[in-house]
Amino acid sequence: MTRPGFSPYVPRPIDKPARVPLAPDADLSVLDEAKVFAAPEDPADWPAWRAAMTRWRDEARRRIEYDPHRYAAMAGAGPRVVEMVWLWDERLYDFAIGRFTVDAYLDAGDAELGGVDAVMLWNAYPVLGIDSRDHFAFFEDIPELPEIVAAFQRRGVKVYFTYYPWETGSGPEAIEKVTAIVERCGFDAVFLDSSKEASTRLRAALDTIDPTLPIECESRVPLAQIADQTMSWAQWFADSEVPGVLRAKWFERRHELHHIRRWNRSHLDELHSAWLNGTGVLVWPVVFGVWVGWNARDRAILAHMRRLYGQHADHFVSENWTPLADHPETDAQVYASRWEAGNSRLWTVVNRGQDHAGPLLVVEPDHKERGIWVDLVSGQTLATERQANGRIAL
Secondary structure (H helix, E strand, O other): OOOOOOOOOOOOHHHOOEEOOOOOOOOHHHHOOOOEEEOOOOHHHHHHHHHHHHHHHHHHHHHHOOOOHHHHHOOOOOOOEEEEEEOOOOOOEEOOOOEEOHHHHHHHHHHHHOOOOEEEEEOOOOOOOOOOOOHHHHHHOOOOHHHHHHHHHHOOOEEEEEEOHHHHOOOHHHHHHHHHHHHHHOOOEEEEOOOOOOOHHHHHHHHHHOOOOOEEEEOOOOHHHOOOOOEEEEEOOOOOOOOOEEHHHHHOOOOEEEEEOOOOOOOHHHHHHHHHHOOEEEEOOEEOOEEOOOOHHHHHHHHHHHHHHHHOOOHHHOOEEEEOOOOOOOOOOEEEEEEEEOOEEEEEEEEOOOOOOOOOOEEOOOOOOOOOOEOOOOOOEOOOEEOOOOOEEO
């Protein structure tokens, strides 16, 4: 049953990108609750757009007295590719022999997706409500759960505990259950279903176990919570025609978002946004018992993204990030972000239009360049052409 007029493939007004005021004296606090900062269509406006976003970030950090100490204590970036796993999915649980098969599940994922960095164990729908048990019980009733978590971790995959404050509340009793399960089983993070922010009580309780334990909320994390919630789930964040910028990522480069449009059969739009913003993706092939698997093209793109995220992790949390950088100065819908870390420059590039055979980038030469440009996806050296103005077309 669905609401009249509702389509899961059409963004709601709350999901749409926010226009960035470009006037030098504009009040930029109107952007505090945005999901995505819409990009102007005219490339001539892009420098002013980037300047406005930078001013917003500086002002917002001062306004809330932002303290990033929790990110400083974390080791590297958060998991980039996360899969939502139904706990009794036949890929994970063998009903014939009555046991969980973590290695077989991960082997299949490695072959199809190029691997995942984390899994989110989903234990509620479609069984929650068949009896009087709450969602905690569906974890507590699995005695081998610590071994399941450890089996994922042995393969280098982190495991999230899913907590539903809307069902059990966030009072002392619920928080005690969360911390007891997380500590007993060794979970690596806590995901809050349908909640965009965690209670201070939950954060304080998890800190008694490990202050670096991440909390991931769903949807638009409030600015004041970014300091304590180091990850968020970008559920149906609609982008602008010219690719925009994720607000939480621009505010804190180390904040990890996971794009998700769970009912979509094509994931190219969120892959484009994730790639240009250097953020993650949530894969959810079994939605409440319904198979919504990813197509071969999207799986291949995600596998390349995950590999390059791992190989160039420092770039994607760098303060030296320039969105809509080095446009090829044609009508092509080819867009890039430039990331700089140490003495290295890296571009993430997407094509939002038709097949394109011309330059992908037109860049200013760097005195440190050694004249070699490489496509990191294929490993091939790129042809270059120096223009009359000294710039290099790739």
